[in-house]
Amino acid sequence: MSESASTFAAVKGEDSQRDPVRLLVVQGEARPPVDATTEPMVMTVPHLLLRELITLLAASLALVLISLIFNAPLEEIANPEKTPNPAKAPWYFLGLQELLHYYPPVIAGVIIPTLVIFALIIVPYFDVNLKRKSLFEANSGRTMAYWWTAMILVSLLFLLSGKHPVWPIAGCVWAVALLASFGAAPKTWGALGRWSAKKSLAYWVFYWFLLTTTALTIIGTLFRGPGWSLTLPWRDGIY
Amino acid sequence: MRAVTQYARSLLARLTDNKVGRSMIRHGWAETNRNRSLVVFSNFFLHIHPVKVRLRAIAFSQTYYLGGLSAVTAILLTVTGLFLMFYYRPAVPQAYHDMKDLEFAVSAGIFIRNLHRWAAHAMVALVFLHMIRVFFAGAYRPPREFNWVIGVLLFVVTLLLSYTGYLLPWDQLAYWAVTVGTNMADATPVIGPKIKFLMLGGNALSENALLRFYVLHCILLPAVLYMLVAIHIWRIRKDGGILLPPASEHDYEKRSGKGYRFEAGRAVPDLEVKE
Numbered sequence: 001m002s003e004s005a006s007t008f009a010a011v012k013g014e015d016s017q018r019d020p021v022r023l024l025v026v027q028g029e030a031r032p033p034v035d036a037t038t039e040p041m042v043m044t045v046p047h048l049l050l051r052e053l054i055t056l057l058a059a060s061l062a063l064v065l066i067s068l069i070f071n072a073p074l075e076e077i078a079n080p081e082k083t084p085n086p087a088k089a090p091w092y093f094l095g096l097q098e099l100l101h102y103y104p105p106v107i108a109g110v111i112i113p114t115l116v117i118f119a120l121i122i123v124p125y126f127d128v129n130l131k132r133k134s135l136f137e138a139n140s141g142r143t144m145a146y147w148w149t150a151m152i153l154v155s156l157l158f159l160l161s162g163k164h165p166v167w168p169i170a171g172c173v174w175a176v177a178l179l180a181s182f183g184a185a186p187k188t189w190g191a192l193g194r195w196s197a198k199k200s201l202a203y204w205v206f207y208w209f210l211l212t213t214t215a216l217t218i219i220g221t222l223f224r225g226p227g228w229s230l231t232l233p234w235r236d237g238i239y
Numbered sequence: 240m241r242a243v244t245q246y247a248r249s250l251l252a253r254l255t256d257n258k259v260g261r262s263m264i265r266h267g268w269a270e271t272n273r274n275r276s277l278v279v280f281s282n283f284f285l286h287i288h289p290v291k292v293r294l295r296a297i298a299f300s301q302t303y304y305l306g307g308l309s310a311v312t313a314i315l316l317t318v319t320g321l322f323l324m325f326y327y328r329p330a331v332p333q334a335y336h337d338m339k340d341l342e343f344a345v346s347a348g349i350f351i352r353n354l355h356r357w358a359a360h361a362m363v364a365l366v367f368l369h370m371i372r373v374f375f376a377g378a379y380r381p382p383r384e385f386n387w388v389i390g391v392l393l394f395v396v397t398l399l400l401s402y403t404g405y406l407l408p409w410d411q412l413a414y415w416a417v418t419v420g421t422n423m424a425d426a427t428p429v430i431g432p433k434i435k436f437l438m439l440g441g442n443a444l445s446e447n448a449l450l451r452f453y454v455l456h457c458i459l460l461p462a463v464l465y466m467l468v469a470i471h472i473w474r475i476r477k478d479g480g481i482l483l484p485p486a487s488e489h490d491y492e493k494r495s496g497k498g499y500r501f502e503a504g505r506a507v508p509d510l511e512v513k514e
Contacts, residue, residue: 039295044292074412090416
């Protein structure tokens with residue numbers, strides 16, 4: 001029957017009765033993504049693309065305006081004979097340079113940065129508390145004892161291990177220890193307690209990391225002068 | 240106004256709807272949802288995105304566009320950096336003299352150099368802020384673990400780009416900032432002096448180091464950066480979009496009330512092959 005026809009035709013195979021195989025099912029409301037949601041969706045073009053273009057233009061405009069007003073610094077030509085005092089790295093490395101004040105270069109410049117990068121990389125594989133249970137959710141009395149013991153030991157480590165006590169880091173440890181502790185009694189501490197009670201251990205470790213990097217960078221940038229001595233920016237200016 | 244828009248559209252359509260235009264872009268003007276999805280399917284650059292995104296995911300308040308802003312600074316840095324390369328020789332003392340030329344002789348030279356410098360500072364800050372935002376959203380958790388790792392690598396590459404670029408003006412600021420860094424590398428146990436020698440191409444910071452930093456800054460590190468950024472964005476799509484906090488139906492209604500127009504049509508025919 002099919003030989004004489006000019007186009008193809010669907011024919012039943014000989015084994016169709018013996019081995020019925022369903023080829024496809026046409027459904028009305030199935031969506032390709034893995035996690036089907038009922039969320040409102042929009043087309044990437046134009047909705048996302050337009051936002052990306054606006055971001056590009058807005059950021060470019062802001063940076064162009066800054067560049068029209070402020071000139072990039074250019075000092076005299078490099079001179080290996082003449083060491084400036086202090087010799088400072090760009091601001092994003094001044095946290096590390098501040099650490100050089102307390103620790104020998106091998107710790108401040110090699111071990112600590114390597115550990116930080118390593119810690120950041122293993123964060124997703126190390127986080128056992130995936131649901132982010134808050135720190136003092138279960139058995140808050142015993143957790144509190146563990147928490148403060150650990151925090152005091154960590155801060156002692158930073159106070160005793162360096163050439164000088166590393167106050168910026170130890171101070172951040174205490175600040176975070178205290179902030180977390182409000183969460184043990186949310187009813188007593190009001191809004192602060194309720195905010196704190198929701199946070200998991202991972203949060204507190206990350207808060208400590210942020211607080212420490214910020215503190216070290218600010219001290220290194222604004223409060224250090226010749227010979228890496230402590231200066232006050234409003235009195236002595238910024239070196 | 241409407242007439243002008245319509246004229247512009249018909250003009251664009253006439254420009255693209257011909258033999259040459261169709262050979263480059265096979266689908267027509269993106270006025271139907273089919274064509275809008277074909278734009279993403281068939282465009283080499285856009286296929287890094289999904290065809291459709293959740294409305295909440297593209298709201299500014301959800302991400303502050305920090306990742307996008309980091310990418311924008313990277314693009315700005317590439318463009319301005321290319322311009323600077325036309326005027327720069329990685330040699331002593333020419334490098335420094337070229338900076339002076341950019342400042343005083345080249346048209347808009349100082350402006351481009353400023354833009355490159357400030358965009359670089361902005362990029363370091365934006366990449367760090369992006370990392371903080373992603374952490375607090377909990378978006379490093381499965382299935383997005385590996386994209387977080389790529390993100391950390393991108394942060395490291397950003398810092399390396401900043402560090403290598405810092406030496407290039409060859410002024411006092413550059414020379415001594417980089418000296419601080421190489422002395423740190425020198426302190427690595429056992430292999431420290433070797434690393435320092437490899438970085439500097441010698442025992443002291445000299446012209447050799449300038450050339451090495453220049454090549455790393457202009458070729459190797461940008462290539463690595465672009466490759467990782469491409470994987471980073473593509474994986475967002477593969478991991479089911481950015482992580483959003485769970486929201487109630489009420490939220491959708493509230494947000495969709497802001498004058499958004501939902502396309503009623505579907506992007507792809509709804510076929511699902513089973514068995």
